[in-house]
Amino acid sequence: MKRFTRAFAFFALLVGAWQLVFVARFWSPVLVPSPASVARYLEGAIIDGTLLSATMVTMKRLTVGYIFGILLGLPLGLLTARFKVVGDTLGLIALGLQTLPSVCWVPLSLLWFGQTETAMFFVVIMGTLWSVIIATENGVRNVPPIFARAARTMGSNGLHIWTHVMLPASLPFVVSGMKQGWAFAWRSLMAAEIYVTILSGFGLGHLLHYGRELNAMEQVIGIMFVIIVIGLLADKILFSPWERFLHRRWGTEKA
Amino acid sequence: MTLESELTNEAPSKLSVRRISKRFASRGGAVHALDDVSLDVNEGEFVCLVGPSGCGKSTLLNMIAGLELPDEGEVLSDGHRVNAPGRDRMVMFQESALFPWLDVLGNVLFGLRLKPGLTTAERLDVARFYLQLVGLERFSHSYVHELSGGMKQRVALARALAPNPRVLLMDEPFAALDALTREQLYGDLQRIWADRRKTIVFVTHNVREAVCLGDRVVLFSPHPGRIREQYRIDLPRPRDINSVSLAAHASEIMVALKSHVRDANGEASE
Numbered sequence: 001m002k003r004f005t006r007a008f009a010f011f012a013l014l015v016g017a018w019q020l021v022f023v024a025r026f027w028s029p030v031l032v033p034s035p036a037s038v039a040r041y042l043e044g045a046i047i048d049g050t051l052l053s054a055t056m057v058t059m060k061r062l063t064v065g066y067i068f069g070i071l072l073g074l075p076l077g078l079l080t081a082r083f084k085v086v087g088d089t090l091g092l093i094a095l096g097l098q099t100l101p102s103v104c105w106v107p108l109s110l111l112w113f114g115q116t117e118t119a120m121f122f123v124v125i126m127g128t129l130w131s132v133i134i135a136t137e138n139g140v141r142n143v144p145p146i147f148a149r150a151a152r153t154m155g156s157n158g159l160h161i162w163t164h165v166m167l168p169a170s171l172p173f174v175v176s177g178m179k180q181g182w183a184f185a186w187r188s189l190m191a192a193e194i195y196v197t198i199l200s201g202f203g204l205g206h207l208l209h210y211g212r213e214l215n216a217m218e219q220v221i222g223i224m225f226v227i228i229v230i231g232l233l234a235d236k237i238l239f240s241p242w243e244r245f246l247h248r249r250w251g252t253e254k255a
Numbered sequence: 256m257t258l259e260s261e262l263t264n265e266a267p268s269k270l271s272v273r274r275i276s277k278r279f280a281s282r283g284g285a286v287h288a289l290d291d292v293s294l295d296v297n298e299g300e301f302v303c304l305v306g307p308s309g310c311g312k313s314t315l316l317n318m319i320a321g322l323e324l325p326d327e328g329e330v331l332s333d334g335h336r337v338n339a340p341g342r343d344r345m346v347m348f349q350e351s352a353l354f355p356w357l358d359v360l361g362n363v364l365f366g367l368r369l370k371p372g373l374t375t376a377e378r379l380d381v382a383r384f385y386l387q388l389v390g391l392e393r394f395s396h397s398y399v400h401e402l403s404g405g406m407k408q409r410v411a412l413a414r415a416l417a418p419n420p421r422v423l424l425m426d427e428p429f430a431a432l433d434a435l436t437r438e439q440l441y442g443d444l445q446r447i448w449a450d451r452r453k454t455i456v457f458v459t460h461n462v463r464e465a466v467c468l469g470d471r472v473v474l475f476s477p478h479p480g481r482i483r484e485q486y487r488i489d490l491p492r493p494r495d496i497n498s499v500s501l502a503a504h505a506s507e508i509m510v511a512l513k514s515h516v517r518d519a520n521g522e523a524s525e
Binding site: 164 | 348
């Protein structure tokens, strides 16, 4: 409760300072709108449904592409760690493409797929896939060999050893790879949505873009706020439980 | 298979190591880990393999486990050639090798889940039985990192015993523990061995430990790994590692061990 009060006081102070800057007219209200006007924009966008529908469009692109990227990346990462030939080929490609900022996929994706959902989907997958492959491979390589030996003496082998020993043993790496993949996918999707209009659905990035076109600063700030909240929620809902699990089981301190 | 049969002692098996040789490639050229080694272990016998590091005793243990294969020769378990790991021969390592993503009970259940013919309830009963045997039933739902080194090795012992193997292979299982914990585990292991009747092959570099636990102590010398001498230990059980008669046996073996190490080093430098 005390933590909550303190945090609340901090944010109240922040908004207060903002209001002060607005009232003092250091900058034009076109550049620094009041907190109230941002709140009014958000209220209006919620009531007329644009905010909700934009959020749904963006989240759908993100989650579908992300899940697909993980489902593809996990087995490929395992194969990369398991077979030298895959590691020397796919592993090298993954390492190279992972260094490519995932925003760089946007032009290619647009040329290939046009201004379609598929283009967005592709960008998100490319953001996720390589991080997950690299992290999974890394995780498997860091599994103490004695785990596999112990499992073999207990009658585990083949696929069972991969699903019941190698995969859970590399979880700490896999989860951090999934987190990184999420961050890459989220950033590149936002870039893509700001960059081009996809007629099949207006996402948060489009709202942000139109905010600029209309010189509506309260919209720009309001949407940025929503994007931040989504990022925070994703971290708390999606990754914190995993990290708590790892922390409890492995006894490692949370960084 | 029933719970009844799971918890009754299976007949311990007889091991036979026949003229085994093994070489490893290393940076300094080929290492002759084992050279023409033969060893018979009787049903229910507790044999300790002793020697300095590099004498191939752990390699031999791994070959009995089926984790490594010999270049020449063969290992027979009850007359069957060993060429892969098997549930009849369970291994306990120096590090506990417990799985951190499972709790204590989950670790003990790991091998049981892979054993066909048991119901879930029976597996749970068996796991609890062995946790009780090592005195850790209260810690069923603890995580591995919450246990002390000695407790981890007890769990590892329970995990190795749970599938009811006929042979227990132990690779310096107590080497990383403090003296007090180790002494406790010597007592536990002797009690459990008397109770569960297993053939045990126990690798150690600690001569006193070997004399305390073994019916027989097999002395290895390095470069190349060979069996030099064997000592039958007829001291009454349970044995106390601090007893005078045990110390006398140990010092006799220690003298022999030192002379073999000297010989081996002498040969190597010639």
